[in-house]
Amino acid sequence: MAETSNGKDTMTGHWEMMGIHTEKPFKTFTETGFPKELIEELEKRCGKRVIGNKSASGTEIIEEL
Structure with a gap:
């Protein structure tokens, strides 16, 4: 097996x-996380606080948080 898509994010991997x-990678927010405005709206609508908001492997972010 070998990767065939141009993107290297989780969504692309699942699709593959x-x-x-x-052929066109999905937009990712690896350097800055999701935009502040998006996070604020999400928190407002769901009533929960977003933690992390950065690119990290699942095990790394669990250890950090």
């Missing part, structure tokens, strides 16, 4: 496992 090849 299901047989979907993508």
Whole structure:
């Protein structure tokens, strides 16, 4: 098995496992996390605080938080 899509994010990986090849990578927010305005709106609507908001592996972010 080998990667066939241009993107290297989780979504692309999941799509590839299901047989979907993508040529244009999805937009990611690896350097800055999601925009502040988006996080604020999400927190307002769901009534929960967002933690992390940065690119990290699942095990790394669990240890950090």
